[in-house]
Amino acid sequence: MKATGDDVRTVVASLPETTEQFAWGMPVFKVAGKLFLTLPEDETSMAVRCPIVDRDELVLAEPAKFWIATHEAGNPWVRVRLAALDDREELTAIITDSWRLAAPRALLEKTD
Structure with missing residues (x-):
């Protein structure tokens, strides 16, 4: 899949x-005013957002897809290369x- 910023x-x-x-x-991009996604590197x-433990496992398992920006190393964020995603389902899940x-x-309870 060659995902784009428009797909996001x-x-x-x-x-x-x-x-x-x-x-x-x-x-x-924000949900109820709270940041959950950015589109850097020309989209x-x-x-x-990703818990640090999970993030580190993702980066080790699939370094061509996931990486950690230096300034985000201590925070629960992971970068995802859009062109490396398998399909629309993976994009949606992430x-x-x-x-x-x-x-x-309250929003989660309302939507679940």
Whole structure:
């Protein structure tokens, strides 16, 4: 799959209470005001929330797909190369997981 920033936007738009803004020179996406995804590197990758333990395992297992930006090393974020994703399901799963990590509990309860 050769995912694009537009593919990311389509998935994000399907999730409740999301907004797109522009910050730090790139598009950023929030749920209920809380950041859950950015589109750096000219929208060829995305940065998503991911628990550090899981993130480290992802990077070790699939370094061509996932990596950690130096300035995010101590934070629960992982970078994802959009062109390396297997399919739309994987893109959707990664974005939804990040959204769920940032969404308020009341919103999660309402959507589950």
